[in-house]
Amino acid sequence: MRAYERIVEVLGDEADAESREWVRRKYTIRVRVAGVAAFALFVMIMGMSGTPWFAISTFILLPLMIVAVFFGVFMRGSVNKGLTRLIDDDCDPLLCARRTLALLEKDKKNADPRSGLFSYAYALRWQGKWNEAAKLMRALEDDADPQGQFLYHNLLAYCAWDKRDLKGLTAEVKALKELPAEGLSKDAASHIAEHVALRDMLSKELNGKPSKAAAGYLQVADDPKALPAHRVLFSLKAAGCLADPAERHARLAYVAEHGGTTWCMAEARKRLEKESRKGLGAPAGTAS
Structure with missing residues (x-):
């Protein structure tokens, strides 16, 4: 199931008009402009090359490749970084959640469902909606992909620390350490080390x-x-x-x-x- 569809089904949250308009301005319009520019550049290069048969044979494939790479890596990446800064720099997870939901709705065919769920759940965590975040992420608890399980336990570890739940945090750290390293992202180890440090600080706080x-x-x-x-x-x-x-x-x-x-x-x-x-x-x- 796609991230947006699961969020609607589990929590009933839907994108609002203001956030949809923000996505249209920041993402959709830029994608279309960049697509036209990429296509025009390709046609210009092929015209200058003097190889019409090559131009015809790649008239569809190459422009699509250029556009896909540009859109997938740069355009969506820049929007995602802007959403992350709403929490990190602006301390505004409420706005981050709204815009994340609108982006997942607009790009639901291409958005990675695991990352999409985590991004929205992470914004919920910062709002103190820990139960909602955990409920949303439960779909990844038994995910066949270790990275999906990592995202699940990573999010629950943050929630446990927020709530001063030492037992819960300890259990999540144990679960994270038991995941196979070869199936995880490169930064997984640093996240696990962070949770270990948070657990140790919380242990001191609660144990005198x-x-x-x-x-x-x-x-x-x-x-x-x-x-x-x-x-x-x-x-x-x-x-x-x-x-x-x-x-x-x-x-x-x-x-x-x-x-x-x-x-x-x-x-x-x-x-x-x-x-x-x-x-x-x-x-x-x-x-x-």
């Missing part, structure tokens, strides 16, 4: 070593090279481990201001309101 967990979270949150979304997420995680009220408040205030449409923003605001009710808000002169 919050200061050590906070140190690990803050190392990521304060890294100048860290993506904005990661700074928000790890700042929230650190806030849950900090003993000093003022430092904790500052971290939560940062997440509440910069969290965008991520679940982190809503969670930070909820914690700030709770602390305010308890009289543990920011010290005088500190922005809230």
Whole structure:
């Protein structure tokens, strides 16, 4: 089943008009313009070559090849990178999910169903819709392709960490390590190592070593090279481990201001309101 069809069937989510228009402007129109340009360039080259029979024999195949390569690699790739930046740089998984869904609808014949499901589920994860993300990815749990199983366990590992589910995260790490390496993408090992590090930090947090967990979270949150979304997420995680009220408040205030449409923003605001009710808000002169 294609990714868009499964999303509609499992979650009932459908592309909205605004996102469809965005896909039309950013993808469809550019694809058509590039196709005309590629075809015109081919005709010009064949006309200059002085070999009409060669031109006729390849009149259909070569233009299609050029267009397919250009569209498949450059055009869709550039749109996908733009969607990824909506989460990484803009902290806006809600908009990312909407536009991803519209792109999957438009390009549903060519889009890889596994990657499409993961992309949409990943945006759901960042919105805090962990159950919906897991439900959507369940189709890949017993996938014959190891990469499909990797995407399933990779997504569930992120969700388990978000929810502070150490048992679940440990189980997902075990499942990831048991997958055959030869059937996985080149970056699979680095993702597994990331989950191991997250598990270790969560273990410290839940097993009486919050200061050590906070140190690990803050190392990521304060890294100048860290993506904005990661700074928000790890700042929230650190806030849950900090003993000093003022430092904790500052971290939560940062997440509440910069969290965008991520679940982190809503969670930070909820914690700030709770602390305010308890009289543990920011010290005088500190922005809230």
